[in-house]
Amino acid sequence: MDRARPASTLERVSSWTSTAIALLEADATRSADTHLHIFPLPREWGIDLYLKDESVHPTGSLKHRLARSLILYGLVNGRIHEGTTLVEASSGSTAVSEAYFARMLGLPFLTVVPRSTSPEKIQLIEFAGGRCHYVEPGSDMYGEAERLAAECGGYYLDQFTYAERATDWRGNNNIAESVFSQLALERHPIPSWIVVGAGTGGTSATFGRYVKYRRHATRVAVVDPEGSAFFGGWRDGDAGHTTGTPSRIEGIGRPRVEPSFVPGVIDEMLQVPDAASIAAVRLLRERTLHWAGGSTGTNLVGAFRLIARMRAAGEQGSIVTLICDGGARYAGTYYDDDWVSARGWDLAPHRERMERFLESGTWVE
Known part of the structure; x- marks a missing residue:
């Protein structure tokens, strides 16, 4: 019985990941x-x-491709699982698109934004299902996003680091x-x-x-x-x-x-x-x-x-x-x-x- 539990857990996790990837591919x-x-x-x-x-x-922008690639990158690298909170440092279109995909997969999404972010942007992010965490000054976004992800056991999508490697340039x-x-x-x-x-x-x-x-x-x-x-x-x-x-x-x-x-x-x-x-x-x-x-x-x-x-x-x-x-x-x-x-x-x-x-x-x- 004890030996069966890890296999059952792995099977459940694998099944969720497989479904998540299929949703992104669709x-x-x-x-x-x-x-x-x-x-x-x-x-x-x-x-x-x-x-x-x-x-x-x-989601109305080029960042739709990027957000999908970033989340797919986290999934295939074993960093995103069922229930994982996704965290980003973005107050713009990337956050809107990531929030859209997070909601598609049933995952919480939190983005760190400067206090000066316009209400229109906040509304777009929240409409897509995301939550905003405010910082001042805006240059603190990166460190705060990393801290929040570590604190909640989430995954920092980090568009500014992973954008170039998350997209497969071969095809x-x-x-x-x-x-x-x-x-x-x-x-x-x-x-x-x-x-x-x-x-x-x-x-x-x-x-x-x-x-x-x-x-x-x-x-x-x-x-x-x-x-x-x-x-x-x-x-x-x-x-x-x-x-x-x-x-x-x-x-x-x-x-x-x-x-x-x-x-x-x-x-x-x-x-x-x-x-x-x-x-x-x-x-x-x-x-x-x-x-x-x-x-x-x-x-x-x-x-x-x-x-x-x-x-x-x-x-x-x-x-x-x-x-x-x-x-x-x-x-x-x-x-x-x-x-x-x-x-x-x-x-x-x-x-x-x-x-x-x-x-x-x-x-x-």
């Missing part, structure tokens, strides 16, 4: 292939710009594999550039590793907002580079170089002014009716600059970037003129530069 099957939209450019340029629309995931229906599959019948099926931002560094690591693994000539460019440490860390080869400045473009940019950022797979980094990012998402909405967040604008500015460079060099090809999340959650911020003005952002010169680019194909800094 979600992946339902939501994996997001749309690849075409941004209108003059066809005679010979350059096509595609927008991978990650806003259509069930497993990752975002890179999806993009190349969707481009197969286009006139330039192997893109010249992939343009992404860095929040954890996981997305750029996935694309960068995938194109090398598949031996594609595609280059990866990472766009970085004002005040972020990633650009300086990449430029100087300094993994310890910090700025101490939080990003004003939600979802990308960090005050420190995060552990998941892999500079060796990146071909180029571009700094983008915050006002340009906001001007770009407003232009995107007017030109395509796609309503996106500020990080999508950062991506778009980087793509425009690279297209202008390709035209100047007489090159043709395609560029792919991402719609990272939907614009509805930013109606009171990036799309509100008073809010933008209060931050001292003048969108007009950036908008004029982009309009000139779309007419002539040239980019003037």
